[in-house]
Amino acid sequence: MASRDGYSWTKADGLRPGVPCIGAIQPPSNIASSSSSPSTEFDVIVVGAGYAGLTAARDASVAGLKVLLLEARDRIGGRSWSSNIDGYPYEMGGTWVYWGQATVWREIARYGMQDELESSYDFSRGINKFLLASTGGTQSFTHEEEDALMQSGLAKLFNVDGKDGRDALPMPHSAHLSPSDRRFDGMSVADRLAEMGGQLTPTERLCLEGFVLLCSGATLATTSFYEMLHWWALSGYTYEGCVNHLVRFKFRAGQSSFAVRFLGEALASGNLSYAFSEPVAAVRDGGAQGSVTVTTRSGRTFAAKRVISALPLNVLDTVAFEPPLQEGKAAAARTGHVNQTVKVHAEIRERELRSFTGVSYPHNGLIYGFGDGETPAGNTHVVAFGGQHKHFHPEDDIDRTIAEFHGFTPMNVERLVSAIRNYKLCRRGGRLIADRRGQVFHNWSRDEFAKGAWFFPAPGLLASHFEDLRARQGNIFFASSDWASGWRSFIDGAIEEGTRAAASVRADLIGRSKI
């Protein structure tokens, strides 16, 4: 099956619409149009089929609740999905998982998939170098030197307590922000760098800033220092921990091979109704005595005792809630998060670059890249990331995008894969290619159902609204990785939140004390 999301470009075929995706669901709905009458009341309607919504729908349906899952796209997974092209999975969004991430690992073990992972890195052959490209030229390091540079730079960044951050943020899974957390959330990474003075060597600083921008997809001035410290604490206060938790292990068969397990289990319960390609327009809460009605853009209306909104922060205000969102939540939705990551995959000819890692900064649009696999054709798969710093839209100008890859080191690009949607194509000389004339192609930033990549807050957002975002409102529960207490922004956080929402709804409906 193919999803409308995504596009791929090859030298031979140019830009093509849609990509194969095992997460694209057929048939798009298992409910008859007659069941759109509000008289059909579900126990719970889940809005959004990313991992938060999938988990909530699965847990609720397995526990015997009648569930309706509504999804705007034609596929599951939200901001995490893979496309299998010629049998090789390209990860369009959230990719990596680790056994130190509790809720996602619990699911991997439960589905018996713990032996279906592989390391993105393979340092066994090829150039085996870390390339640090900057305005003054490119320096080359061993990976051991890379680790030491990153470790020393990051430890200095987070050493606000003489313990590399261990005392400053000892319990990173707390559901509450401490006064110290709030203070650090008032600072940006740029503020912290200014406070540090001349502690960093120029090389450490380049590495460090490249790594921070990889994490936040923002700029140094719009990256909350608290949130970076939170990632560091979650990762065990070491760079080795960061690598393991953030960018190392992925599913051999792609993220969507994992997501389909959740949907499959929910369907097997016999309690799940669903409709894809049904963006939600409005959610009306009837209050204590009434039910909640959900209206889609196509005009269908459904009713349920409870609703779980699994919408990301940046699109929360595209749905009309009635009564309106509580002020704290509404303010957070207006502010949004700042991550506008650009993620692009390239299939390149150079086999020796399988073992390269690189930072290209501050002049390049793609800042962080590395060899991520070997394609069936025996080529190297490179993944690279940019963000708000020198932001660009990779589909607007294919030549520029290829040049961004050359910003790490020269390479021969055979194929580009990136996540977009709502693309428009034009034909030139009989070939389907990108329309370069403007706002035509849509990537994560332009995606109307995401409006950004994984959650990353600018200073102040969490200190002001973290608990607002986590709060229920009447009969509506809000589940998103964007406000998970632990691995916020990660697949793990999405599952944490979906789990929490389903448990809360169930406790509510069975009329017993909250489990």
Add this chain to the structure above:
Amino acid sequence: MASRDGYSWTKADGLRPGVPCIGAIQPPSNIASSSSSPSTEFDVIVVGAGYAGLTAARDASVAGLKVLLLEARDRIGGRSWSSNIDGYPYEMGGTWVYWGQATVWREIARYGMQDELESSYDFSRGINKFLLASTGGTQSFTHEEEDALMQSGLAKLFNVDGKDGRDALPMPHSAHLSPSDRRFDGMSVADRLAEMGGQLTPTERLCLEGFVLLCSGATLATTSFYEMLHWWALSGYTYEGCVNHLVRFKFRAGQSSFAVRFLGEALASGNLSYAFSEPVAAVRDGGAQGSVTVTTRSGRTFAAKRVISALPLNVLDTVAFEPPLQEGKAAAARTGHVNQTVKVHAEIRERELRSFTGVSYPHNGLIYGFGDGETPAGNTHVVAFGGQHKHFHPEDDIDRTIAEFHGFTPMNVERLVSAIRNYKLCRRGGRLIADRRGQVFHNWSRDEFAKGAWFFPAPGLLASHFEDLRARQGNIFFASSDWASGWRSFIDGAIEEGTRAAASVRADLIGRSKI
């Protein structure tokens, strides 16, 4: 409520039977004796209410299956439970949890208990020293020096690959043993120490051996080197990781405050029947067409479509299975595991010892101890561990047990708490005290429902039988932390296994492909 398990001794009252435990369940059963007719068929009978059985019973009952939970003891938790004495929880068995342990942390987050943990350590005041007591006297170190000694010793022990074990065991959550794993499982830690020659300083060696024996509760010769390497890999290949994962964070209100959540949720489903103080005598599998019948020692018989045995390895052969256990499983049960940890708590007067940690080795019966909390009376709570090395039974000779604590440093012991059962008491001079005449008091080693502490294998057991232990047999599934793929021996592993068993039974009964 009180459990028959456990005893406490104070200067004032001597030895007293039973201890308060919020995990002791009243009423002991929610089924009428009439329902003991085999005509009442359950979907699944779960044998054992430790965390594996609790999780299996909860997941199955929440998913709509009719479940019967049978437990030999009067309380839940198996080898993990806490006793609240004067409002202070003493942990009789499994204690520590961590967010790097996926399945247990998922449950902690799901029950919203992530802010109910505290660190066992408090190095903010008092002597703040690591005391290394050996035959030549006692050396004193800062905790930073302790960490450095442990890190260097352990890194040398596990450095079989030039990467401190990272290449030797890269995927510690695999459900399969690799050829390299099998080779290391053929070695004991004693073998590995012999292979290392003179790499360790005498001080490193004392620290290292004390730590290994804390982990295994065995001797160096009966401790599988592979299993120690597995703990090290699970902990992220650092001593800091070991401390965080193994001995740092505990529930402020005690382990049993966590276990009761599982039972409470299962009961709220309306699908859970249970009977405590009902040891199981026999399990007969009727095969493809029949059901499984379970007979208790009291002569009651129950029938179900499936059975989940959540019995620990060391008592698996106390139940008569028909047909008999498959040969690999039976052989493993005959062999058993070797952990005979002695765990004793002392309430002592010295407040300054709150921040002590200590190893007393090789001459002492209690090898590893540290300040674990402050009691309501303002005294220090010390926990200490021994095992097969210089094994002793703490209830046999209270004076000796107190002397074992003095093996770390002099202290005034006001109270001792330890886990025993089937104790017999005698009165001397009108006071209830220990009968010191022999095999009278029962601790974990003497406990007929455990026959040991957490799982730890001698060389060869896992290489020969790991996959045998994990295999189902007809309509019977076997769930125990003792053969979890990840955090084997831990609460986390028990939950992993209970989760796996319930999912397998459910997939079996709903007649669809395994989720």
